Amino acid sequence: MTDASTEQVRSEPVSGRAAAGKATAAHGGGDLQMRSLTKRFGTFTAVDDLDLVIPQGSFFALLGPSGCGKTTTLRMVAGLEEPTAGTISIGAEDITATRPYKRPVNTVFQSYALFPHLDIFENVAFGLRRRGSKNIKQQVNEALELVELAQMGRRKPGQLSGGQQQRVALARAIVNRPSVLLLDEPLGALDLKLRRQMQIELKRIQTEVGLTFVHVTHDQEEAMTMADTIAVMNQGRIEQMGGPTDLYENPTTTFVANFLGQSNLVRAKVTSRGSDVLEVEAEGQAFTLPARRSFSDSDEIWFGVRPEKLSIGQGDAAEGLRGVITDTSFIGVSTQYLVRLPWGQEITAVRQNDGAPILRPGEQVTLTWDPRHAFALDASQDAHAGEDFGEGELLGSKG
């Protein structure tokens, strides 16, 4: 991890804390803090020296490829997995050794884990009954209404569809109003419409009640639209953390650049370092970028521009990169082009369908961009890191 990203891990929570101020007053909890949290299974390190502060009342998304340690992290917070090293605390209270049933934490399990012998109502009432709550009937019915399953109270979990079971799991956790709610891909089994609806509901519950949500998801768009802070996780470590815009616009590693949306990375060399502007050279052409968007100390860099930041001009131009269109994919709201550069590399450009004619493969084009949108990453990293996992969904549906 570079210095820059470590810096963000430290600085981000401070800005989040102010926003969560009113919730802190209403609840006894506090920030969820993990210090040097590590989990090893034998010789395999699933979670590697994690340092994380999740401000109270914030909506925190954990995003990362399958097997990167998201579930393991949540299980340690819930107390279902014992950390190999490190501590977990909520507010001032260290809960590392606290039994799971004493933690003010509830989990929506990735596998639902509904009690098969209890009906839906009793599943949702389980946590309330253990704590001897009052008005159980009313609270459960409200929770079931929230997930649109009010009529299903007397059914058994086995009689529900996967998506309905997932919503029961959600209701069963939310009804307890814990200080920290852990959601392990809670919307994975839902169709798009219901998913969007539940996203809005979740966000509403979170802001209304002021709970801290730790939300694990594969869906970049879900993370971007819902979360205050996103942490991109890779191989047991936090690759980068920040607000959705910050993370998307200023990726500090090639993994993040490729995992969140898409990036065009061209090999380049720094020729001069000004205080504001960096001059670089790639394949004999000179480019510039803002010095604060360079995340490399070395002079060997990946010069990056996001596909939607490129504008496509026809014919020859004095500036920009010349190339030939090799592929055109019409997406609806936008069109995605593959452009082959003179040295053989293919890069992606996306153009809004604002009425301009769609270009055909074989056409000569010139790609230009605002130098302020360019960024630089350390060239010692793999340019394709994180590419196989990224779904490109963000660009696809948002244009």
Next chain:
Amino acid sequence: MVALLWTLALLDAAVLAYFLIRSLVNGRGPVRWLRENVILIIAVLSFEYLLLPNIVVVLFSFNQPNGRFNYTWTRFSLHAWQHPCDAAGMCSSLGLSLKIGLVATLAATVLGTLIAFALGRHRFRGRASTNLLIFMPMATPEVVMGSSLLTLFLSLKIPLGTTAILIAHVMFCLSFVVVTVKARIASMDPRLEQAAADLYATETQAFLRVTLPLVAPGIAAGALLAFSLSFDDYIITNFNATTGSITFPMYIWGAAQRGTPVQINVIGTLMFVIAVLAVLVGQTLGRRRRV
């Protein structure tokens, strides 16, 4: 007895003939009907074969034999049903068998369930060998086990009789309970208990409210198995019994030398009915809590 078989065969033939004629009348052809229903016919015949002994038991409980042996059908009578304890010593032996069966079942079920949880849920040194040893009593021939137990009791100076029989029964029922309950535990998702813990249930609450209800069908099956094994056992019991501890199977065996009272069939019929009822109740409960 032969008459019974003839009756049954005639009944089968009549039913078959009825369906064949009906298929002829419908114009669909008897061969086709046979081909479509061959599995059903075989199933019905197999069931008759399976249930024939039970039918005989029930039928002969209404017999009034001339001699001391209830082996030939003489005339219908309700005498045995009205005076079930008339056969000398039978009811006390039945009482003893029921008592031993219940106590042995209780002990074997509790111990066996605990062992099953230890084996199914915890990793400890010697777990694999314990798993293997649990199978030993099931694999040992009963005669061998009976005589070994006799030797053991004699050398330890444990008096033979009811206590010795109980110890023996608990021992051989245990393995069956362990195997049955362990299978049920293995099929249960451990994340359910974690979900319970996550929802504020202490270990005890999670066990009572989640684990136990889910494992209960296995425990019930193990207990039923244990009871029928204990109630039924003759060989091991006989080795370790005294004249003061005659169990029901021993009584019947002894009686068979001198004459078989009709009351034995009454008890047999009752056992059969109770077993069928137990299965029916179990299935209804199972359907109600179907997952």
